[in-house]
Amino acid sequence: MNSRKKEIILTAARLFQKRGYSAVTMRDLADALGIKAASLYNHISSKEDILTILVIETAEKFTQGMNQIKAENIPSSDKIKKIIQHHIDLTVENPGAMAALNNDWMHLEEKRAYFLKMRQDYEDNFREILQNGINRDEIHPYDIDITLFSLLSTLRALHIWYSKKDHIDVAVLREEIPELLLRGILK
Amino acid sequence: MNSRKKEIILTAARLFQKRGYSAVTMRDLADALGIKAASLYNHISSKEDILTILVIETAEKFTQGMNQIKAENIPSSDKIKKIIQHHIDLTVENPGAMAALNNDWMHLEEKRAYFLKMRQDYEDNFREILQNGINRDEIHPYDIDITLFSLLSTLRALHIWYSKKDHIDVAVLREEIPELLLRGILK
DNA sequence: GTCTATATAGTGATAGAC
DNA sequence: GTCTATCACTATATAGAC
Numbered sequence: 001m002n003s004r005k006k007e008i009i010l011t012a013a014r015l016f017q018k019r020g021y022s023a024v025t026m027r028d029l030a031d032a033l034g035i036k037a038a039s040l041y042n043h044i045s046s047k048e049d050i051l052t053i054l055v056i057e058t059a060e061k062f063t064q065g066m067n068q069i070k071a072e073n074i075p076s077s078d079k080i081k082k083i084i085q086h087h088i089d090l091t092v093e094n095p096g097a098m099a100a101l102n103n104d105w106m107h108l109e110e111k112r113a114y115f116l117k118m119r120q121d122y123e124d125n126f127r128e129i130l131q132n133g134i135n136r137d138e139i140h141p142y143d144i145d146i147t148l149f150s151l152l153s154t155l156r157a158l159h160i161w162y163s164k165k166d167h168i169d170v171a172v173l174r175e176e177i178p179e180l181l182l183r184g185i186l187k
Numbered sequence: 188m189n190s191r192k193k194e195i196i197l198t199a200a201r202l203f204q205k206r207g208y209s210a211v212t213m214r215d216l217a218d219a220l221g222i223k224a225a226s227l228y229n230h231i232s233s234k235e236d237i238l239t240i241l242v243i244e245t246a247e248k249f250t251q252g253m254n255q256i257k258a259e260n261i262p263s264s265d266k267i268k269k270i271i272q273h274h275i276d277l278t279v280e281n282p283g284a285m286a287a288l289n290n291d292w293m294h295l296e297e298k299r300a301y302f303l304k305m306r307q308d309y310e311d312n313f314r315e316i317l318q319n320g321i322n323r324d325e326i327h328p329y330d331i332d333i334t335l336f337s338l339l340s341t342l343r344a345l346h347i348w349y350s351k352k353d354h355i356d357v358a359v360l361r362e363e364i365p366e367l368l369l370r371g372i373l374k
Numbered sequence: 375g376t377c378t379a380t381a382t383a384g385t386g387a388t389a390g391a392c
Numbered sequence: 393g394t395c396t397a398t399c400a401c402t403a404t405a406t407a408g409a410c
Contacts, residue, residue, distance in 0.1 A: 191375085220377065222377090223377060
């Protein structure tokens with residue numbers, strides 16, 4: 001992908017994050033880049049094309065990370081820590097793409113089913129790791145769906161919080177967030 | 188508010204939750220109610236009117252609940268538990284309104300500043316309760332913004348999860364979710 | 375309270391000049 | 393690679409009949 005196309009997609013990601021895919025027009029995007037809307041089509045084929053690139057590329061990165069972590073021979077709690085850190089890394093890399101993944105995937109047409117399959121597989125793998133942790137007495141036997149939901153909703157919202165803060169030390173996030181989510185709030 | 192208007196607003200909330208405020212047209216809403224778009228304007232004055240009612244009414248319920256909990260003379264951890272339960276109660280009452288509050292508030296025009304003030308006050312009160320808990324050694328002294336963000340992002344996403352599930356026992360949620368968020372995942 | 379008809383403005387996207 | 397001009401369509405909202 002050439003650098004002009006990358007610039008368009010990154011700018012779109014930032015606008016989508018702020019106002020949502022549907023509320024951002026091709027004219028808004030062109031304005032933000034200092035060109036006319038018609039010129040965008042020399043680089044991308046449609047508005048949905050942009051969304052597809054953002055959502056599918058990011059989802060594939062999640063899938064790849066999960067497959068690698070799943071295969072490692074380490075305790076469940078260490079796997080969960082690595083999954084959390086993967087979410088943090090991808091959020092820091094492109095917060096706007098994370099927002100599109102979480103908020104705008106329903107506006108995909110062609111690749112919607114492919115995305116939903118990846119997301120389902122990801123959640124199933126995560127659930128299996130949690131179940132192994134419960135079986136080995138590493139993890140509290142709460143309702144497993146509540147546990148999974150709670151973890152994922154914090155991780156999926158990270159982009160909101162990260163984009164709002166000015167100078168966050170990523171190394172601190174990578175240690176404190178797993179600690180908080182795994183050990184809880186109360187002493 | 189008469190019952191026809193309530194029906195329109197509840198139907199809109201469900202559509203907004205599924206596809207987002209901007210992607211739902213007045214024709215979509217009218218179709219879902221079995222009438223023509225023009226007929227909607229006999230009950231509401233604009234599309235934004237619907238969003239305003241959903242977001243502002245819900246935000247005011249949060250404000251009211253927080254003010255009451257804040258004034259109680261109980262340990263910080265009990266206050267946090269009550270806040271969590273208030274989120275659960277409002278989510279169960281109207282998941283679509285919770286979605287609008289979290290995802291579509293930026294499309295408010297007239298009442299945007301009023302909403303943002305309420306949200307800021309809410310977060311400040313929550314932060315103060317957490318700080319008191321840390322001072323009294325009830326709560327782990329993690330970065331307080333990370334702790335607050337983690338709690339709020341789970342609570343704000345509850346509507347997604349709740350709407351997906353079929354028959355959840357609310358009484359179970361009201362006990363398990365505070366337990367999980369306060370005590371953590373690891374044994 | 376709902377309808378048909380319509381005003382007005384914007385939408386994504388294309389054609390073709392430079 | 394960007395522009396102007398434009399197309400076909402859709403958006404919110406109003407007027408006025410029934």
